[in-house]
Amino acid sequence: MSDTVIAVDTGERRxxxxxxxxxxxxxxxxxxxxxxxxxxxxxxGTVRREHVEGPHRLARGDRFTVPMRQLGAPYKVTSVVTACEEDRLIEWRHPLGHRWRWEFAQRPDGRTEVTETFDYSTTGAPWMMKLLGFPAQNAKGITATLEALVARYAAL
Incomplete structure (x- = not known):
């Protein structure tokens, strides 16, 4: 864990x-x-830029497809937006049932608390996700994502 990113308890299997x-x-x-x-x-490092399909502004119910690469193998993931509150929250469901959730809390000083969540409580086999190491792997990816986001805006 870094100094800029903290773990947040949002419940079991999240x-x-x-x-x-x-x-x-x-x-x-x-x-x-x-x-x-x-x-x-x-x-x-798994999300690719090329050939993304879907709207440029997601709303609840939208589908989007993103090309990915993991362990050298290319594949595509089509997700469905399950929650969306303008400037506050967006969440999508992966085909395997887990969800990615982003929450934004505007602070009075103009900065924003950003929380990213990998929620595997909604999969058919959460034990399999844990067995395959997805929670730990995604914790590292989320940390790196948020660290890069902090650095990106700190440079402005």
């Missing part, structure tokens, strides 16, 4: 990390709500 970013919530939400920009955010 991996959450939080950081304070020197940017308004609306700007950060716009970045995350555009799947064509997800490669800019990805701390895991």
């Amino acid at each position: 991996v959450s990390r939080r950081a304070v970013v020197d940017a308004p919530a609306a700007e950060l939400f716009s970045l995350v709500a555009d799947p064509h920009r997800h490669a800019e955010l990805d701390g895991s």
Whole structure:
């Protein structure tokens, strides 16, 4: 864990990390709500830029497809947006049932608390996710994502 990113307890079978970013919530939400920009955010190194399919501004019910690469193998993931509150929250469901959730809390000083969550409580086999090491792997990716987001806006 880094000094800028903290672990947050959001419940069983959820991996959450939080950081304070020197940017308004609306700007950060716009970045995350555009799947064509997800490669800019990805701390895991698995999301690819090319051939993203879907709207540039996600809303509840939207589908989007992002090319990925893991262990040298390319594949595509089509997710469905399950929750969306403008400038506050966006969440999508992966085909395996787990969810990725981003929450944005605007602070009075103009900065934003950003919480990213990998929620595998909604999969058919959460024990398998744990056995395969996804919680630990995704914790590292989320931490790297938030560290990069903090650094990106600190430089402005």
